[in-house]
Amino acid sequence: MTANRFDTSVYAHRLRAAAEAASAAGLAGLIITPGYDLRYLVGSRAQTFERLTALVVPVGREPTLVIPRLELASLKESAVHELGLAVKDWVDGQDPYDMVVDALGGDPVATAVTDSMPALHLLPLTERLDDLPVLATEVLRTLRMIKDPAEIEALRKAGAAIDRVHARVPHFLVPGRTEAEVAADIEKAIVAEGHSEAAFIIVGSGPHGADPHHEHSDRELRAGDVVVVDIGGPYEPGYNSDSTRTYSLGEPSAEVAEQYSVLQTAQRVAVEAVRPGVTAEQVDAAARDVLVEAGLGEYFVHRTGHGIGLSVHEEPYIVAGNDLPLRPGMAFSVEPGIYFPGKWGARIEDIVVVTEDGAEALNQRPHELIVVPV
Known part of the structure; x- marks a missing residue:
């Protein structure tokens, strides 16, 4: 364990458990924006800004982090790189919400979002998802408890x-x-x-x-x-x-x-x-x-x-x-x-x-x- 986070194996276990819990709940995946859930899953202390940062945890696929290129430095103290997660960075003019849908596998149904996701990001996402997302709280609550x-x-x-x-x-x-x-x-x-x-x-x-x-x-x-x-x-x-x-x-x-x-x-x-x-x-x-x-x-x-x-x-x-x-x-x-x-x-x-x-x-x-x- 480093001073700021646990050993990478801890986060690897949590990501697997989160995907399994999402699958058991009949979900296609989780979309986690900065907050305690993101910190729990990958040790990231990234903050929410007007530009979208989101960890996408799809069922049956590898997780992907969608992040503004100018925020890449925020990943240094997290376990993202050591976990080998795919990182899709974006710049102004690109659509990060479409990138999230692509990371879900292009079949955006039965998706859960973290309860700390601001409306600024939730509303654009719902326009691209086939179904209204549910809260990931029920999926992650047992893991975090x-x-x-x-x-x-x-x-x-x-x-x-x-x-x-x-x-x-x-x-x-x-x-x-x-x-x-x-x-x-x-x-x-x-x-x-x-x-x-x-x-x-x-x-x-x-x-x-x-x-x-x-x-x-x-x-x-x-x-x-x-x-x-x-x-x-x-x-x-x-x-x-x-x-x-x-x-x-x-x-x-x-x-x-x-x-x-x-x-x-x-x-x-x-x-x-x-x-x-x-x-x-x-x-x-x-x-x-x-x-x-x-x-x-x-x-x-x-x-x-x-x-x-x-x-x-x-x-x-x-x-x-x-x-x-x-x-x-x-x-x-x-x-x-x-x-x-x-x-x-x-x-x-x-x-x-x-x-x-x-x-x-x-x-x-x-x-x-x-x-x-x-």
Whole structure:
């Protein structure tokens, strides 16, 4: 594996699996424009512009990459050349959409396109396809949900790196500092601990902690605050961390300590429920039932988790109504929370990977309410 991508054999396997999945779905092929699907299949970080770049994965034929000649340099860090893929470059004045149809074999029926394809390219393609394309999401979802060993190792490294950042967070939580100042320190720590960047930083102090998607503000931290810190980012080759811990500036009240203890139990019970064959909604229910029994159910206002990988949020979603059975290799967050509007909030989040007989937690920082002396 290079710093920016996996070994070429990983991508060769994924391309074969994608073509097999397309065939099983009765499709003639896949058309993948820049985005997470393209990065997953060939390690390319090409961007979408007004000129079309598209990986064509036909059933029964070799894949072809259609790309503007002036974008060829974007392939250097990908596995395209080592995979031996055909590259059809084009210049202004040529029709790249016809080139895509030719790469499909000239029989453009039952085609799937990536869900990130912009209308700028989708509409011209539909004019040349015999049938309206479907989304490739259903074809690729299982492949991307089931992480291979290289992906799991990448997620482990990302999880360990964000743990190191959380270990530094108490030093940043000083009364009188603003949430934004704390977030700036955390951003530097995220990069210092090996991430390529910070994808998101939530510092929710006091009443702001009751907003699950609060980011940070100019509110000054105060003694007695409960502070939710939810942070993460991509770690090369681009797999994300995501972990939440909750801190108390000084000893918490008895009520806060008691309610947080229930949340801690809910998170632990949900992680313990993870194993092959259990459904996503059953993991959600495991956390929710603990909170409901303690009279806190109404304060848990979001799903229990989301899948993670190249994207911070991807399938599987750990939510009521999702009867998807868990399978080894699936990676997702387990993050119940409780939120009391105008007062305070708390959340505990680990990334877990489904194993053959349970779950491996990729975050190891303490789950207790972390008391910061003031």
